[in-house]
Amino acid sequence: MAVLGALSVAPMTGYAVREAIRDVLGHFWSESFGQIYPTLAALEERELVRRADRAAPYELTARGEVRLRELLAEPAQRVPPRNGLMLRLFFGRQLGPDACRQLLLDAKAEAEEQLARLAAVRAVVAAEDGPDTPYALITLSAGEHTARAALAWAEESLAALLGSSESDAALSRADRPGAAQSGEES
Amino acid sequence: MAVLGALSVAPMTGYAVREAIRDVLGHFWSESFGQIYPTLAALEERELVRRADRAAPYELTARGEVRLRELLAEPAQRVPPRNGLMLRLFFGRQLGPDACRQLLLDAKAEAEEQLARLAAVRAVVAAEDGPDTPYALITLSAGEHTARAALAWAEESLAALLGSSESDAALSRADRPGAAQSGEES
DNA sequence: CCGGGCATGTAACGCGTTACATGATTCG
DNA sequence: CGAATCATGTAACGCGTTACATGCCCGG
Incomplete structure (x- = not known):
């Protein structure tokens, strides 16, 4: 679907599709790189794409x-x-608050980078103004919403993790003096 | 990692792990279902988990x-x-504005369902208050942020799609009378 | 003329899903 | 006693990634 879609915009070589x-x-x-050419070959066999002659770019039929x-x-x-970050944070007690804070800091930095990348893309897309532009802006907006959500979540969670544990070990020990049971038996 | 993590909370059978x-x-x-038992067998062979005797639940060593x-x-x-929804929306012109609106409506409904599910989970988790609770709340919060972002995005995009095209065909035709070139050659 | 990017492949390997198969227990 | 759920597996198949292999063409 992605390959056909790419070729629906303009004829191009497999390399350019990638x-x-x-x-x-x-x-x-x-x-993945090694996916493009087998896909193009299969599409050509089914006559969904064609090459004018050998060494010409692929185009949609x-x-x-x-x-x-x-x-x-x-x-x-x-x-x-399959979110490896969430899995690590969920078992964060095994990992320790420090490592969890680092994970959140990394996630925050990544969200900020993603927002910067998307802002650059937005500048390019907004300047085009073709028939596909509104749709490109919709997917772009999704990325921005997601990245902003990740950013807000990371900051909020960092604050929560700092607030509830003054020292690194506070979360590992029981902070309720009268309670000896730990949730292990649920 | 997920299997070991599950067993770190409490010993349980493979079925319960799933x-x-x-x-x-x-x-x-x-x-996937058929992944659990091979994984448990491999973990047992490496002596990372153990069964007290046959037919006893697995426990972490x-x-x-x-x-x-x-x-x-x-x-x-x-x-x-690999976001199939985004791929469809990006090539939304091929699909037509109606189908795109439906995709966004579906996405919106799904985000709302997800928020409801997470709210139910939150009620359960908040009532527990064990040493793992803060971490569970962090991952829960991530889900909520993401779902709210998806919801806001869907609503915003629906509005954009309605606003820019009064009729279904408006996006397919050129709405700029003086411009004949389309972005196909980029 | 030589290095790096363009261009097209292929082959092995691993991982994970789907579907199938089977027995025990429990509950109505 | 029968159905549903608990419980433990297995085997085939497909998909996709990684790594490898090769040649062309263009610019410095």
Whole structure:
């Protein structure tokens, strides 16, 4: 779907498809390098893409356009979530408050970098003003909302982690003198 | 890491590990069913988990605890993004504004459901108040921030999509009378 | 003329999912 | 006693990533 979509914008070589996916769709999609050419070969065999002659860029056929619209209309299957950062924070007691704070600082920095990248992309996209621009802005906005949410979350969580533990060990020890049971038996 | 982490909370059967991952870590982690038992077998062979006897629940060994902390301390490798919704919206012109609006409505509804689910989880977690509670709240908060961001984005994008096109075809046609070039050649 | 980017592949390997298979226990 | 749930596995298959391999072309 991504390859057909890239070729729907303009004919291009496989190499350019890869760069387009990385540079344009990069903030929400990725294709591994060794995936592009087998995909293009399969698409060519099914006559969804064509090369005018050998060494010409790939271009979409009429059937390819139809197929792209079919694929886009299919419901997006949700991918099972796998967030390593959250897993580490959830078991943060094993890791210690210091390491958790570092994870949150890293996440915050990454969100800020992402916002900067997206701002740069936005400047480029906003200057184009083609028929695809509104849609590009929608996906861009999603990235920005997500990054801002991550930023706010990281700051809020850093504050929470500092506030509830003055020393590093406070979270590891029981801070309720009268309570000896730890939640281990639930 | 997820399996060791689950067992670090309490000894349990493989079946219970699966349910714990689904129910407790579900909003940021998942393990396929057929993954649990091979993993437990491998962990048992490496003496990171043990069963008191056959048909007893698995429990973490001392080495298993050490290994868990090692794994948690490893840097989280980022997964290449693959967001099917964004891909569809990016090529939204092929799909048509109506279908895009439906995608956004679905995304909005899903974000609202997610917020409701997380609110229910929050009620349970907040009532516990164990040593792991602050960390559980951090991951929970991340889910809430993300869901609220998705909700706001969907509403904002729906408004943008309605505002810029009074009829369904407006986005497909050129709305700038004097401009014939389309961005296809970039 | 030589190094780096353009361009096109391939092959191995691993991981994870899906589906299948089986028995025990519990509850109505 | 039958159905549903608990519980433990296995095997096939596919997908995708990583790494490797090769040649062209252009600019310094």
